[in-house]
Amino acid sequence: MSNMQVFKVFLLNQKGVYEKNVEYYLKRVVQYGMFCRRNGSEPYDKVSLDAYLRSLFGRAEEWQIQQAEEAVKFYWYWRSEGKSELNVWQSDEEIRVEKLSVAFDVEKVEYLKKFEGALRLQQKSLRTIRSYVSWAERYLAHSDNKCQETEKVRDFLSYLALRHNVAASTQNQALCALVSLFKCVFQKDLGDISGSLRSKKSERLPVVLDVEEVRSLIDVTLGQEKLMMKLIYGGGLRKNECLRLRIKDLDFKRGALNIRAGKGDKDRQTLLSPKLEGEVNAHICEIKKLYDKDRTEGVEGVYLPNALVRKYPSASKDWNWFWLFPSPALSIDPMCKVKTIRRHHLSGTGLSRVLKEKCKEVGIKKRCTVHTLRHSFATHLLERGTDLRTIQELLGHEDISTTQIYTHVLSLNQSGTRSPLDDL
Numbered sequence: 001m002s003n004m005q006v007f008k009v010f011l012l013n014q015k016g017v018y019e020k021n022v023e024y025y026l027k028r029v030v031q032y033g034m035f036c037r038r039n040g041s042e043p044y045d046k047v048s049l050d051a052y053l054r055s056l057f058g059r060a061e062e063w064q065i066q067q068a069e070e071a072v073k074f075y076w077y078w079r080s081e082g083k084s085e086l087n088v089w090q091s092d093e094e095i096r097v098e099k100l101s102v103a104f105d106v107e108k109v110e111y112l113k114k115f116e117g118a119l120r121l122q123q124k125s126l127r128t129i130r131s132y133v134s135w136a137e138r139y140l141a142h143s144d145n146k147c148q149e150t151e152k153v154r155d156f157l158s159y160l161a162l163r164h165n166v167a168a169s170t171q172n173q174a175l176c177a178l179v180s181l182f183k184c185v186f187q188k189d190l191g192d193i194s195g196s197l198r199s200k201k202s203e204r205l206p207v208v209l210d211v212e213e214v215r216s217l218i219d220v221t222l223g224q225e226k227l228m229m230k231l232i233y234g235g236g237l238r239k240n241e242c243l244r245l246r247i248k249d250l251d252f253k254r255g256a257l258n259i260r261a262g263k264g265d266k267d268r269q270t271l272l273s274p275k276l277e278g279e280v281n282a283h284i285c286e287i288k289k290l291y292d293k294d295r296t297e298g299v300e301g302v303y304l305p306n307a308l309v310r311k312y313p314s315a316s317k318d319w320n321w322f323w324l325f326p327s328p329a330l331s332i333d334p335m336c337k338v339k340t341i342r343r344h345h346l347s348g349t350g351l352s353r354v355l356k357e358k359c360k361e362v363g364i365k366k367r368c369t370v371h372t373l374r375h376s377f378a379t380h381l382l383e384r385g386t387d388l389r390t391i392q393e394l395l396g397h398e399d400i401s402t403t404q405i406y407t408h409v410l411s412l413n414q415s416g417t418r419s420p421l422d423d424l
Contacts, residue, residue: 004030010078017074018349025071032072044076046141062164108140108147111185118184123306125265126335127240135177150191153178157196168201206375207366208409214376216362217355224325225354227276227283229373231257235270236377236395238263239352239370243345246302247284248320252277259396261305268396283324290343291322300342302326303333378406 004026011022032052033043041048049072056065115136119129142159143152160166160174175193182190209217218229232242235257249258250272257272301316302323308315315321323345333340352370359368366372374395381391392403 007075007078011074014074021067024067025074028068028071029075032068032075044079049073050141057163062166065164111140111147111181112136115181115185119180120335125261131173132177132180135174136181139174139178139181148182148186148188150193153182153190154193154196157193157198161197161199166199168199171199205408206379206405207368207372208379209364209366209368209372209376211380213362213364213366214373217358217364217368220358220361221354224283225351227279228325228351229355230273230276230279232370233373233377234273234276236374236381236391237270238374239348243325243348243351245324246320247322247324249324250280252280262396264396264398266396266398268393270394270396287322287324287326288319290326290328291319294343299330300333300340302343303335375406378403379409382406382410 007029008022008026011017011025012019017025032049035041035052035055036043036048039048039051041051049069052072053065053069056068060068112133116129116133119132124132139153139156140147142156143149146152156178157171157175160171166174179190182188214233218226218233221229228242231237231245232239237257237259241259241262244260245257246260249260251258252272252274255272255274256269259268259270262268295317301314301318302321304312304316304321323343325346327344327346330341331344333342333344348370355368355370359366378391378395381394382388388400388403388407391406392400395403397403
């Protein structure tokens with residue numbers, strides 16, 4: 001096989017690399033090689049990679065530039081190892097550290113490892129840890145050898161706004177990550193960054209489906225994706241809140257769904273329709289077989305948050321703590337220091353893909369995502385006369401001004417304003 005064919009096999013074996021994206025990874029690596037030959041630059045040098053990524057500005061979107069960078073770094077790692085595949089149980093942490101060692105010097109790799117360790121001690125969620133470490137990687141790559149200077153942070157934030165045109169929320173997320181980096185790793189306050197160029201905050205109205213669109217979407221969906229859509233729309237859940245549901249979180253007697261450690265690490269209760277009881281019970285009977293199989297084969301129990309695993313050692317193998325939507329495959333627990341193979345919940349990519357396909361099937365032209373079902377839940381409650389404070393509690397919004405965005409969706413219809421075209 002050619003080098004690219006062997007590299008393709010390598011990519012297909014990597015966790016987090018989707019098969020549909022592999023061809024794009026290969027094209028980016030070939031493009032990078034042509035760029036290096038054309039400019040006479042060394043292909044395994046970070047300076048060359050930075051120059052290549054800069055050449056994409058204005059010709060590719062931010063996510064495409066990130067994809068190109070990831071593709072080249074995968075290729076560097078593959079070439080440095082001199083082998084075409086990794087141990088299938090190699091952890092994400094091991095893979096990431098080895099890839100970083102190719103792109104960064106020893107000092108910066110140590111910064112990143114120390115930063116991730118500090119975030120874990122603070123009991124940040126896995127998504128927050130990955131996001132913050134990713135921003136730290138980008139900052140360290142941008143700042144060269146002056147990463148501890150506040151001036152470099154100002155330059156980096158301005159660079160995000162000018163060159164990548166990032167949203168204000170994205171820039172704020174990067175700033176929060178760097179504040180933590182300076183405090184946890186450099187042992188100093190970030191200082192005054194008021195001189196940086198800030199992205200303009202934009203107000204966006206939520207996309208909302210009408211009742212008939214929701215009904216048609218759910219009607220054509222099958223299996224556990226259909227149940228997830230019903231739970232999300234019926235209770236106003238975020239996608240991850242649905243995926244992280246456990247058996248114990250269902251309370252049909254009270255018509256309540258308990259959301260644990262939601263956004264902002266907050267608990268809340270929302271609505272659980274009694275119409276779902278039969279469907280949920282049938283689903284539970286199916287996943288009970290998976291639970292029994294894990295106990296028979298001696299698989300480690302499910303992940304428990306914070307220190308519960310020490311307080312209740314047997315709880316992770318208790319049926320009540322089992323995932324409502326477990327993954328069919330086992331995986332390494334990324335939050336565990338000792339390599340532990342256990343069953344996690346579904347990733348959610350399947351639900352997003354099914355929703356997109358079904359929207360096309362029923363002819364919905366709106367830009368619909370899983371979160372659109374949550375927006376629709378709130379809007380339909382408002383249309384039925386539910387007060388804003390109640391909706392705020394059900395959605396788990398800290399500030400009622402966040403909930404008030406749904407009133408803007410209703411304002412024109414409720415005011416009775418007619419278009420002048422109607423009078424022609």
